[in-house]
Amino acid sequence: MEGALTLPLTATSADGKVFKLVGAAFEIMGPQNVLVTDTSADTVSVPLAIGVYSIRLHSGWQLERANEPGQRVQAELISPNPLSFSIEKGATSQVRFLFKLQGEGSADVGIHVDSGGSISGEIEFQGASSDPRDGPLFEPLVGQRVPFTLSFESSTLSKSTDGVVRRLHVTTGPITLQFGGVPSEALTSRVAPALNGTTAEFVLEATPYGRVRFLGLHLGMGANGTPDRLFIFNLREQDVLESVLDNEGYPAAKPFEVNSLVSIQTTSSSSRVDGQGLFRITPY
Numbered sequence: 001m002e003g004a005l006t007l008p009l010t011a012t013s014a015d016g017k018v019f020k021l022v023g024a025a026f027e028i029m030g031p032q033n034v035l036v037t038d039t040s041a042d043t044v045s046v047p048l049a050i051g052v053y054s055i056r057l058h059s060g061w062q063l064e065r066a067n068e069p070g071q072r073v074q075a076e077l078i079s080p081n082p083l084s085f086s087i088e089k090g091a092t093s094q095v096r097f098l099f100k101l102q103g104e105g106s107a108d109v110g111i112h113v114d115s116g117g118s119i120s121g122e123i124e125f126q127g128a129s130s131d132p133r134d135g136p137l138f139e140p141l142v143g144q145r146v147p148f149t150l151s152f153e154s155s156t157l158s159k160s161t162d163g164v165v166r167r168l169h170v171t172t173g174p175i176t177l178q179f180g181g182v183p184s185e186a187l188t189s190r191v192a193p194a195l196n197g198t199t200a201e202f203v204l205e206a207t208p209y210g211r212v213r214f215l216g217l218h219l220g221m222g223a224n225g226t227p228d229r230l231f232i233f234n235l236r237e238q239d240v241l242e243s244v245l246d247n248e249g250y251p252a253a254k255p256f257e258v259n260s261l262v263s264i265q266t267t268s269s270s271s272r273v274d275g276q277g278l279f280r281i282t283p284y
Helices: 185-195
Strands: 002-008 010-012 018-022 026-031 034-036 044-049 051-057 062-065 073-078 083-088 092-093 098-102 105-108 112-114 117-129 145-152 155-161 166-172 175-179 200-207 212-214 218-219 229-234 256-264 271-280
Touching: 002 083, 018 155, 034 044, 044 051, 051 185, 062 092, 083 175, 083 185, 112 155, 185 229, 212 256
Parallel strands: 002 092, 010 112
Antiparallel strands: 002 044, 010 018, 018 062, 026 034, 026 051, 051 083, 073 098, 098 105, 105 112, 117 145, 117 271, 145 175, 155 166, 166 200, 200 212, 218 229, 229 256, 256 271
C-alpha cells in the first residue's frame, strides 16, 4: 500500500516575486530509503510506502529568484533538518522547508514567501506518562533530542504598562509546527496536525531592574483559557538570557533566547511528555 510525497520547489511572495530552490538533493529515510537528486522540475513527486519518515536536505542548495537564474539569494534554513513527515494510504503528503531570507522575510518552499517570525530549538525529552487508552503514546520520545520549528507568517505587537512593569505582547498569525530528528508518529502524525493553523500569544515583561522575562507560550488553549485542540504545547515562563530594552524601557522586539521547560499533553486524557531546551524566539 502506498501514498506519495510531493516536494514543491518554488514559492511566490505576497508582492509577486517567485523563488526556486536550486541544486537540492533530498535523502528520504524510513520504511523506504530514497535519494532524490533530480530537482530540476518545479515539483518532485515520490511514491512511498505507508509509514513515518524523515527527509534531509543535503548541502549544496541555493535559493534564486525565478527571473534571475544563477543569482543566489542569501537565505538560512530554519526548518529542522532532517524533517519528519508521514505517509498515509492513498494520500499525498507535502513537505515544506522554511527558509529565512536576509532582509526579505521567510520563504516556505511550495507555499509562500512572506515576512514572519519563528520559535526554534531542540527539545530533550526526559519523562513521559501515558493514559492506558492511548497506549505508549509518548514513551518512545524519552531520551531523544528532537529539533522543532514553530513558524508564523505575521504577528501583531503591542505594549502595555501598569506604571512599573512594561510588557511587549506578541500575537501571531496561524502557525506551522514542524518536528525533525528521529521520526515520531506521535509528534508528526498527531501533535503537529492538531496544532497547525492555530495562533499563539506570548508576552515579554521588563522589570524595574532591567531584567526581561518571557511569560510562557501555550498552544492549543482558547481565548477563555480552556483547551480548544487535541493537544497542548507549553513553553514555561523563564528569564530571557540576554535582556534588551528599547528607548522607552520596554522589551525590544528582537530575537532572544530562553532555556525553558516544555510539555506536550493530550486534552482528552492524562498522557504527556516533558522536556527542556534552549530556544530562539523571533517575534516578527
